[in-house]
Amino acid sequence: MTTRLLSQLMGSYGKQGIKTWAVEDRPREKLISRGISALTDGELIAILISSGNSKESAVELSRRIMDSIHHNLQELGKLNCDELKRFRGIGEAKALTLIAAMELGRRRNQSEALENAQVKGSKDAANYLRPEIGDLSHEEFWVLFLNRQNKVIDKQKLSQGGMTGTVIDVRLVLKSALEKHATSLIFCHNHPSGNLEPSDADKKITRQLKEAAALMEIPVIDHLIVTQSGYFSFADEGLL
Numbered sequence: 001m002t003t004r005l006l007s008q009l010m011g012s013y014g015k016q017g018i019k020t021w022a023v024e025d026r027p028r029e030k031l032i033s034r035g036i037s038a039l040t041d042g043e044l045i046a047i048l049i050s051s052g053n054s055k056e057s058a059v060e061l062s063r064r065i066m067d068s069i070h071h072n073l074q075e076l077g078k079l080n081c082d083e084l085k086r087f088r089g090i091g092e093a094k095a096l097t098l099i100a101a102m103e104l105g106r107r108r109n110q111s112e113a114l115e116n117a118q119v120k121g122s123k124d125a126a127n128y129l130r131p132e133i134g135d136l137s138h139e140e141f142w143v144l145f146l147n148r149q150n151k152v153i154d155k156q157k158l159s160q161g162g163m164t165g166t167v168i169d170v171r172l173v174l175k176s177a178l179e180k181h182a183t184s185l186i187f188c189h190n191h192p193s194g195n196l197e198p199s200d201a202d203k204k205i206t207r208q209l210k211e212a213a214a215l216m217e218i219p220v221i222d223h224l225i226v227t228q229s230g231y232f233s234f235a236d237e238g239l240l
Contacts, residue, residue, distance in 0.1 A: 027059060041073060042066045048097050053089030061089045074228050077102040078137045106131060118151045119144070122233035125186050126224050128152065133190040134228040141168055141189040145182035146221075154180050168205055170212045177218050185213060188224040196225055196232040198239070206234055 027043040039047075045062035052061040065087055069075035076098070084095035119125050125144060132155075133140050139161045145154045156176055158168055177185060187209060189202075198206075202225065210220040222235040234240040 041071065045098065048101055049090065049094045051089070056089060061087065065090075073102075073105075074135045077106065077135050080137075106135075118149065119146060119186065120150065122222055122224060122231065122236050125188065125222060126226050126231035126233075129155070129188045129224070130226050130228070130231070133188070134226055136190055137192050139190060139192060141187070143173060143176070144186040144188065145177060145180045146184045146186065147181075148183050150184070153182065168209070170208055173209065174212060174216055174218070177213070178216065182218060184219045184221050185209075186222045186224065187220065188226055190226050194227050194229070196227060196230055198225060198232060198234070203239065206240065210240065 027039060027046045030043065031039055031047070036044075042062040042065075043059060045065065046058040049058050049062065052058045056064065065076070065084075068087075069079075079098075081092060081095045081099065084090050084098060085092065090098075117124065117128055119128070128144065129142055133142065141158045141160075143156055143158055144152050145156070147153050158173060173185070176182075187206070202223075206220075206223045209223070213220050220240065222233055222240065224234070225232040
């Protein structure tokens with residue numbers, strides 16, 4: 001057997017182009033014939049990236065990406081452009097397509113939270129902001145502005161920082177609260193590490209915010225630490 005023939009045979013058992021698959025197994029055709037719910041996460045990603053590389057089909061490349069993050073879409077949403085481009089066959093355009101798709105999913109989850117949602121407890125507040133900050137790879141600090149019925153009249157990102165923390169301008173918080181005629185405030189930030197234990201810095205800023213807001217007779221009713229899987233409430237734990 002010649003080297004050339006052997007190479008051809010090996011190639012036929014290597015990359016299996018999507019066009020060689022049964023029609024019902026191709027992602028686009030499968031979506032049309034069986035509906036969106038019939039597709040795996042990898043197949044949905046394959047539709048987004050459209051093509052693979054010289055050794056893998058789009059589906060095979062997508063499966064490898066999903067394998068690398070243990071099939072956790074939350075982890076996929078944390079990958080930046082450079083991290084995605086490390087996969088052979090993912091260039092900048094495909095990486096940005098995936099990032100945009102994940103952001104759309106995040107915004108859809110966020111939009112499902114009812115407008116003017118009423119906060120009856122810490123769980124309501126955590127669920128309101130989790131789609132916004134729960135799976136971020138950096139720390140962000142947000143505030144919910146509430147009216148007398150404890151309905152959210154607005155929300156605002158106050159600052160964004162690295163993995164180790166973020167800085168809050170107390171004056172900016174109070175200025176916004178007065179402009180929006182808020183009668184109470186709930187603060188919330190995420191811990192990218194997944195650790196829900198408040199740090200000394202978390203406790204310090206909570207005291208500062210509560211004391212400053214009290215001067216304006218605007219109560220701080222809670223401060224939450226949110227991750228994708230849970231939350232910590234200063235109010236529930238008697239730390240407020």
